[in-house]
Amino acid sequence: MRDALRRDLRTIRWSAWLGWQMESNWTNPLLFLVYSIVKPVFGTFILVFMFVIILGDVATDPVLFSYMYVGNAFYMFVAQVMFGVAYVVQEDRERFKTLKQVYIAPISFFLYVVGRALSKMAVTALAVVITLVFGVMALDVAVDLGQTAWLMFGIGLFIGLACICTIGVALAGVTFLTARHSSGINEGIAGLFYLFCGVVYPITVLPQWAQNIGLAIPITYWLELMRRSLVPSMDFSEMSGLGEYSDLSILLFLTLSSMAFLILSIGIFKYADHLARKKGKLDMNSTY
Amino acid sequence: MDWLLNLRAVKGRAYPRAVGGLREPSWMFFDTLLPLLGIAAFVFYYQALGAPEVYTGYVIIGGAMTAYWLNVLWSMATQFYWEKETGNLELYMMAPMSKMSVLAGMALGGMILTSVRAVSTIVLGVIIFQVEMDISSPGLLAAVFITTLIALYGLGMLFSSLYMLWGRGAWHMSNLMQEPIYLVSGFYFPVREIGFYFALGAAIIPITLGLDAMRQLLFGNETQGLLPVTTELALLLVSAVAFIVAAHFALKKMEYLGRKEGRLTMRWQ
Numbered sequence: 068m069r070d071a072l073r074r075d076l077r078t079i080r081w082s083a084w085l086g087w088q089m090e091s092n093w094t095n096p097l098l099f100l101v102y103s104i105v106k107p108v109f110g111t112f113i114l115v116f117m118f119v120i121i122l123g124d125v126a127t128d129p130v131l132f133s134y135m136y137v138g139n140a141f142y143m144f145v146a147q148v149m150f151g152v153a154y155v156v157q158e159d160r161e162r163f164k165t166l167k168q169v170y171i172a173p174i175s176f177f178l179y180v181v182g183r184a185l186s187k188m189a190v191t192a193l194a195v196v197i198t199l200v201f202g203v204m205a206l207d208v209a210v211d212l213g214q215t216a217w218l219m220f221g222i223g224l225f226i227g228l229a230c231i232c233t234i235g236v237a238l239a240g241v242t243f244l245t246a247r248h249s250s251g252i253n254e255g256i257a258g259l260f261y262l263f264c265g266v267v268y269p270i271t272v273l274p275q276w277a278q279n280i281g282l283a284i285p286i287t288y289w290l291e292l293m294r295r296s297l298v299p300s301m302d303f304s305e306m307s308g309l310g311e312y313s314d315l316s317i318l319l320f321l322t323l324s325s326m327a328f329l330i331l332s333i334g335i336f337k338y339a340d341h342l343a344r345k346k347g348k349l350d351m352n353s354t355y
Numbered sequence: 356m357d358w359l360l361n362l363r364a365v366k367g368r369a370y371p372r373a374v375g376g377l378r379e380p381s382w383m384f385f386d387t388l389l390p391l392l393g394i395a396a397f398v399f400y401y402q403a404l405g406a407p408e409v410y411t412g413y414v415i416i417g418g419a420m421t422a423y424w425l426n427v428l429w430s431m432a433t434q435f436y437w438e439k440e441t442g443n444l445e446l447y448m449m450a451p452m453s454k455m456s457v458l459a460g461m462a463l464g465g466m467i468l469t470s471v472r473a474v475s476t477i478v479l480g481v482i483i484f485q486v487e488m489d490i491s492s493p494g495l496l497a498a499v500f501i502t503t504l505i506a507l508y509g510l511g512m513l514f515s516s517l518y519m520l521w522g523r524g525a526w527h528m529s530n531l532m533q534e535p536i537y538l539v540s541g542f543y544f545p546v547r548e549i550g551f552y553f554a555l556g557a558a559i560i561p562i563t564l565g566l567d568a569m570r571q572l573l574f575g576n577e578t579q580g581l582l583p584v585t586t587e588l589a590l591l592l593v594s595a596v597a598f599i600v601a602a603h604f605a606l607k608k609m610e611y612l613g614r615k616e617g618r619l620t621m622r623w624q
Binding site for chain 1: 385388389392393395396397399400401402403404405406410440527530531533534535537538542543544548549
């Protein structure tokens with residue numbers, strides 16, 4: 068038991084290291100940092116510009132602005148990690164042609180993908196922190212570290228990231244079976260979350276049927292918890308559509324929905340893995 | 356120059372893009388539905404901010420045009436990098452036609468395929484969000500649109516030449532040119548809002564002027580354009596010619612450098 072655990076941890080550690088090397092060793096660290104940060108940060112600037120164009124100033128509606136800003140900052144994890152993790156299979160199979168070697172190694176391929184996700188998470192975390200710091204310093208986003216509910220934040224962050232990671236792994240499983248489609252599927256899932264989970268606007272803006280979809284996705288509760296933990300001075304309850312629930316209730320919803328997604332993700336991964344082996348797709352080369 | 360050979364090369368390179376893309380129905384599903392998700396999110400964001408309705412139209416047109424920009428970045432600029440990775444680039448180099456005809460074929464095929472995505476995005480967006488447009492000058496609108504595409508794909512041809520010798524940096528460079536260009540080119544709001552001179556600088560990317568001109572023509576006086584439409588069209592024409600000529604010389608130079616330094620066949624850099 069202990070040996071198995073040690074082996075699994077070693078798999079995660081070395082695949083994370085491998086992922087880090089693959090992501091970063093093509094250039095010098097400073098340039099890599101710039102490349103990693105510019106994309107998500109400019110994505111945030113677009114939203115800030117849109118806000119300022121319509122309302123004139125971020126101070127016109129500081130609650131909505133903080134809602135949007137913090138939600139968008141944490142959504143970077145969803146977009147970058149989920150997309151990146153699912154791309155691992157395609158990259159290893161089609162580009163580096165190492166998938167077979169990794170797959171037949173005496174390790175859990177599931178955990179290998181999880182390890183690769185960790186390196187993407189580390190890079191994204193930096194972009195999230197820089198975005199938040201910029202928001203606090205330049206745009207008066209009301210993140211208050213002195214008042215932050217750190218325990219809630221820590222637990223919520225961990226569960227949320229684990230959930231994102233497992234959804235990514237499920238998408239990686241789907242990628243076993245697809246050629247070019249994988250990027251479309253990943254983009255689509257991330258887009259659905261962006262649309263339905265109240266990332267940059269409260270879900271109350273959406274029609275009722277769309278709100279119901281949002282309420283079934285853990286990302287909705289995760290973002291709500293991140294906002295409540297980091298910006299306790301602002302009351303999002305009137306706009307968020309989740310105001311009737313306490314922090315603990317939100318944490319409970321997050322945990323339950325994440326567990327449901329975890330079970331679903333493992334099921335999808337295992338089934339896709341089985342199908343890929345059965346149909347001989349593990350070493351597919353679509354030259355794409 | 357053997358014109359017939361080069362025209363066949365253009366057709367041959369355009370064919371897999373234009374026709375191949377239509378052969379897999381599921382790709383059409385992703386190409387038409389996925390952009391709508393992001394566009395819908397921006398529409399709801401504007402609604403949450405209480406923006407005037409015309410902004411919904413801006414987002415739909417801008418969102419549709421992102422398809423072209425993404426196609427230029429990932430299927431033009433980085434294309435020779437992909438071809439190098441899959442071992443096709445050396446075949447292009449050995450073949451007797453002009454490499455410009457390969458680029459032109461890539462551009463033509465890309466335009467056709469991407470237009471499916473862009474047009475369906477606009478049609479669905481207009482229907483779902485009930486956007487009102489006033490097409491009072493269809494001829495001018497078509498001229499602006501076509502000139503924008505020629506200039507944009509001319510830029511793509513130039514990028515493709517410059518990217519030819521790059522390794523993984525090409526991938527990251529294209530990644531880097533998505534969101535910043537969405538911002539400075541005003542994909543989701545009128546570009547004039549970022550400041551007149553700044554927007555003028557961003558006009559180096561043809562889609563900046565093209566998008567602005569199209570919005571002026573589609574939404575009339577509500578749009579505060581950067582420049583008069585005819586001026587923007589003239590600038591687009593100039594940039595179309597300039598980019599294509601620059602691509603020709605850049606391609607020659609990069610091909611020479613690639614052969615000299617033996618980098619045309621280097622993979623997994």
